[in-house]
Amino acid sequence: MPEFLKLMPPDEATKMFFDHIPPARPRTENIPTVQALGRVLAGPIVAPETLPAFSRSTVDGFAVRAPDTFGASDALPIYLDLVGEVPMGAKPGFSIEPNHAAIIHTGGMLPEGADAVVMMEYTQMARANEVELMRAAAVGENIIKAGEDVLEGQEVLAGGTRLRPAQIGGLLALGITEVTVSIPPRFGILSSGDEVIPPEQRPKIGQVRDTNSYSLSALIEQNGGQAVRYGISPDNPEALRSMVEKALAENDAVVITAGSSASTRDLTSKIINELGKPGVLVHGVNVRPGKPTILGVCDGKPTIGLPGNPVSALVIAGLFVRPVVRYLAGMPAGEPRAFVPARLSLNVSTPDGRESWVPVRLIAGENGYAAEPIFFKSNLIFTLATADGLIKIPAAANGLAAGEDVRVYLI
Amino acid sequence: MPEFLKLMPPDEATKMFFDHIPPARPRTENIPTVQALGRVLAGPIVAPETLPAFSRSTVDGFAVRAPDTFGASDALPIYLDLVGEVPMGAKPGFSIEPNHAAIIHTGGMLPEGADAVVMMEYTQMARANEVELMRAAAVGENIIKAGEDVLEGQEVLAGGTRLRPAQIGGLLALGITEVTVSIPPRFGILSSGDEVIPPEQRPKIGQVRDTNSYSLSALIEQNGGQAVRYGISPDNPEALRSMVEKALAENDAVVITAGSSASTRDLTSKIINELGKPGVLVHGVNVRPGKPTILGVCDGKPTIGLPGNPVSALVIAGLFVRPVVRYLAGMPAGEPRAFVPARLSLNVSTPDGRESWVPVRLIAGENGYAAEPIFFKSNLIFTLATADGLIKIPAAANGLAAGEDVRVYLI
Numbered sequence: 123m124p125e126f127l128k129l130m131p132p133d134e135a136t137k138m139f140f141d142h143i144p145p146a147r148p149r150t151e152n153i154p155t156v157q158a159l160g161r162v163l164a165g166p167i168v169a170p171e172t173l174p175a176f177s178r179s180t181v182d183g184f185a186v187r188a189p190d191t192f193g194a195s196d197a198l199p200i201y202l203d204l205v206g207e208v209p210m211g212a213k214p215g216f217s218i219e220p221n222h223a224a225i226i227h228t229g230g231m232l233p234e235g236a237d238a239v240v241m242m243e244y245t246q247m248a249r250a251n252e253v254e255l256m257r258a259a260a261v262g263e264n265i266i267k268a269g270e271d272v273l274e275g276q277e278v279l280a281g282g283t284r285l286r287p288a289q290i291g292g293l294l295a296l297g298i299t300e301v302t303v304s305i306p307p308r309f310g311i312l313s314s315g316d317e318v319i320p321p322e323q324r325p326k327i328g329q330v331r332d333t334n335s336y337s338l339s340a341l342i343e344q345n346g347g348q349a350v351r352y353g354i355s356p357d358n359p360e361a362l363r364s365m366v367e368k369a370l371a372e373n374d375a376v377v378i379t380a381g382s383s384a385s386t387r388d389l390t391s392k393i394i395n396e397l398g399k400p401g402v403l404v405h406g407v408n409v410r411p412g413k414p415t416i417l418g419v420c421d422g423k424p425t426i427g428l429p430g431n432p433v434s435a436l437v438i439a440g441l442f443v444r445p446v447v448r449y450l451a452g453m454p455a456g457e458p459r460a461f462v463p464a465r466l467s468l469n470v471s472t473p474d475g476r477e478s479w480v481p482v483r484l485i486a487g488e489n490g491y492a493a494e495p496i497f498f499k500s501n502l503i504f505t506l507a508t509a510d511g512l513i514k515i516p517a518a519a520n521g522l523a524a525g526e527d528v529r530v531y532l533i
Numbered sequence: 534m535p536e537f538l539k540l541m542p543p544d545e546a547t548k549m550f551f552d553h554i555p556p557a558r559p560r561t562e563n564i565p566t567v568q569a570l571g572r573v574l575a576g577p578i579v580a581p582e583t584l585p586a587f588s589r590s591t592v593d594g595f596a597v598r599a600p601d602t603f604g605a606s607d608a609l610p611i612y613l614d615l616v617g618e619v620p621m622g623a624k625p626g627f628s629i630e631p632n633h634a635a636i637i638h639t640g641g642m643l644p645e646g647a648d649a650v651v652m653m654e655y656t657q658m659a660r661a662n663e664v665e666l667m668r669a670a671a672v673g674e675n676i677i678k679a680g681e682d683v684l685e686g687q688e689v690l691a692g693g694t695r696l697r698p699a700q701i702g703g704l705l706a707l708g709i710t711e712v713t714v715s716i717p718p719r720f721g722i723l724s725s726g727d728e729v730i731p732p733e734q735r736p737k738i739g740q741v742r743d744t745n746s747y748s749l750s751a752l753i754e755q756n757g758g759q760a761v762r763y764g765i766s767p768d769n770p771e772a773l774r775s776m777v778e779k780a781l782a783e784n785d786a787v788v789i790t791a792g793s794s795a796s797t798r799d800l801t802s803k804i805i806n807e808l809g810k811p812g813v814l815v816h817g818v819n820v821r822p823g824k825p826t827i828l829g830v831c832d833g834k835p836t837i838g839l840p841g842n843p844v845s846a847l848v849i850a851g852l853f854v855r856p857v858v859r860y861l862a863g864m865p866a867g868e869p870r871a872f873v874p875a876r877l878s879l880n881v882s883t884p885d886g887r888e889s890w891v892p893v894r895l896i897a898g899e900n901g902y903a904a905e906p907i908f909f910k911s912n913l914i915f916t917l918a919t920a921d922g923l924i925k926i927p928a929a930a931n932g933l934a935a936g937e938d939v940r941v942y943l944i
Contacts, residue, residue: 136567143786148882152594153733153745156747156750159751159754159755173914173915174739174741175736176738176739178627180842180910182795182796195866197719209727209739210726210727210728210739210768211726211727211729211730211737211739211740212737212738212739212740213738213739222583225797228650228841229726229728229741229841230728230739231738231739242795255900266910266912266913270910270913271912271913271914271915272914272915278915278918278919279918279919286751286918286944287748287749287751287752287847287944288748288843288847288918288920288944289757290747290748290751290848291744291747291748291751291843291914291919292744292745292915292917292918294732294742294743294747295732295741295742295744295843295914297735297742299732299733305663311728314619315621315622315640316622317621317622317623317640317641318622318935319622319842321566321705321706321708321710322708322710322883324708325586326622326623327587327623327624327642328587328620328621328622328623328624328641328642329622329623330585330640330706331705331706331708332705333702333703333705333706336566336567336701336702336704336705337698337699337701338698339698340570340697340701340702341698343570344571344698354857357621357747374723375583384593384653385593387913426648430639431591432641432702432706433701436698436699436702439716451776456875456897458872458895458897458902458941458943459923460871460872460873460941460942461871461872461873461941462870462871462872463874486867486869488763491869499591499677499681500834501585501589501591501677501682502677502681502682503584503682503683503702503703503706504584504682504689504703504872506699506703507689507697507700507702507703508689508690510869530869530871531871532869533697533698533699
């Protein structure tokens with residue numbers, strides 16, 4: 123098995139792979155901000171204006187000069203002259219002179235002269251034009267100052283940010299109704315195998331439906347890429363070569379979900395080497411499932427040969443395709459990954475010193491979750507379809523014992 | 534402040550709210566499976582066929598009858614007659630008789646008579662028609678049996694499943710190229726406030742742009758709902774009432790991102806009570822930020838009054854709107870929530886015994902992440918836009934000290 127002489131650890135394989143991918147230069151387009159959820163900013167966003175543009179009250183109450191309220195208490199209230207009510211959405215027509223106060227609502231503009239607001243609940247009307255304060259206010263209390271949120275010219279969002287709901291709101295608050303985002307990188311996807319047929323066909327005996335190219339497309343789209351499917355190539359060097367060549371010409375990256383046999387892997391590897399430099403970088407990764415993974419770069423375009431088994435294909439896509447999609451879309455590396463902590467419910471043995479990813483189901487219990495490993499053959503399509511997540515067993519361990527704490531990465 | 538006489542703890546508020554929402558009966562539609570990523574299955578999926586349909590090899594090697602290989606070793610190999618090669622994608626034209634073997638590739642159909650496969654690496658060709666086995670195979674070794682993945686009639690996915698990549702693949706493997714999914718529940722969204730203007734307008738002094746209805750729309754869409762924006766109502770009972778009435782008639786639920794002033798809240802509450810039974814269920818939740826939350830049901834339709842402050846609005850939307858979207862889309866409650874564990878970098882004090890949600894930034898360090906709290910006023914729009922996640926400080930705590938372990942829920 124010459125191609126497995128050197129199985130590379132996953133981390134090393136990732137480094138080797140990314141070291142050969144040129145800096146991402148995503149194409150960009152301008153789109154309305156309201157449609158930009160999940161899209162990736164092409165560059166940093168600089169505030170075109172100051173936010174808020176004026177000092178505002180954060181409560182319902184009375185706008186005052188803070189020193190006028192000092193010492194006010196239930197026992198010794200302070201009385202100020204009521205000079206008006208701040209209208210919502212407009213400039214107050216008055217200013218606050220010493221010993222003056224004005225009714226102000228949440229969001230109302232602080233009148234000239236005022237520097238604090240006393241909350242309504244600590245006040246009462248003494249006479250028609252006099253308010254009684256039972257509490258003092260410090261300078262700045264219950265107000266938000268002009269520019270306290272954002273100053274004009276400040277960078278508010280970094281390039282590469284994948285936009286979330288709060289950020290859509292933030293952009294619109296600044297009047298940014300259009301944003302420049304990266305166009306999702308295009309991933310050409312090919313399947314190969316004489317036994318593989320499109321899913322809408324009924325398999326004859328010995329045939330199986332293509333599923334990897336569809337689950338892979340979904341994973342690519344989920345992570346901000348665009349999947350372009352090229353269909354199924356027979357196990358025939360010329361046919362596969364010309365399909366890969368076409369896919370490389372038309373996309374930013376190519377993924378081949380090859381058959382799992384050694385001859386198919388060798389063919390995929392040979393074609394990647396022929397179609398661009400440096401060609402195959404990694405052939406065989408020390409991970410289970412997914413050992414027969416091929417990572418290459420053809421003239422600057424990442425080209426990946428995924429194992430044919432559905433579980434292997436998706437685990438490996440999570441390890442190597444997902445980061446490439448994010449990288450080519452312009453997102454920064456090293457984002458935090460959330461997980462669900464759980465207690466392993468059964469022993470899992472990984473005797474061969476290979477990093478292992480094991481599908482688990484999460485079972486809610488009184489003291490948190492149990493992670494129930496799904497003992498799987500990587501050919502079983504419904505293993506991952508019925509799992510909640512994956513746990514990683516490091517290469518150094520020989521497995522994990524029931525009762526150990528594990529991190530379940532949801533899938 | 535009569536409306537805050539009774540602040541309800543968030544868990545209790547959720548229970549009270551959901552107890553009054555009728556069982557979800559989402560409308561459904563049929564769509565191609567390849568477009569169903571993130572959509573919610575309207576009912577369970579039952580396998581229309583057995584998978585795999587035939588027993589297959591999981592490796593490259595030789596199909597054998599296992600008993601013929603017993604005792605084989607490097608020192609004492611066993612020799613079998615080579616009777617052919619299994620073609621890919623077709624039925625083998627032969628069966629395996631005692632002491633026979635046939636070349637088989639990964640995914641190849643196991644010939645009649647064979648019950649195991651010996652891996653290629655433990656074999657060599659002895660003569661033209663004889664293979665030498667250096668390893669024995671147990672019955673079932675290196676094969677996947679017909680039906681081992683799924684049996685015809687078996688329920689493979691539950692109704693309410695939000696489809697992931699692996700499940701798209703699983704459905705297609707069964708030839709299910711169309712699925713019945715729920716139509717995303719429609720959420721009518723209204724803003725109110727005399728000071729609020731659409732984001733494309735330039736605010737005059739005293740005015741602010743509407744952002745909550747857009748960040749909220751994004752949150753609803755992210756969770757599988759459809760947002761329908763009704764624009765901005767002035768702080769005027771008749772105008773707001775007729776907008777809410779129209780939104781209730783045209784949607785499955787309504788969210789009003791009201792102004793934050795007590796009078797606006799009272800108005801929202803009054804309108805919810807007028808427009809349907811039972812009306813307002815919760816007015817004021819014991820949570821920070823987001824105390825002035827209104828939860829109601831109008832003739833079966835969840836109707837929520839969100840605080841006007843952007844941070845409060847999104848935190849509360851995460852607590853109350855998100856679960857309603859998922860419920861109305863037909864998803865089961867109680868899904869596991871993943872988080873990033875981190876160490877708090879600064880003390881956070883929450884002296885008032887109220888459950889608190891604090892935005893934090895995650896800072897990667899050598900020993901995992903530090904969570905740096907963003908000290909915020911809930912009026913500051915960019916607080917959440919620049920945060921990585923939220924931490925929860927329970928009502929019983931009076932805060933958390935620097936160095937404590939926290940769970941950061943990514944936003």
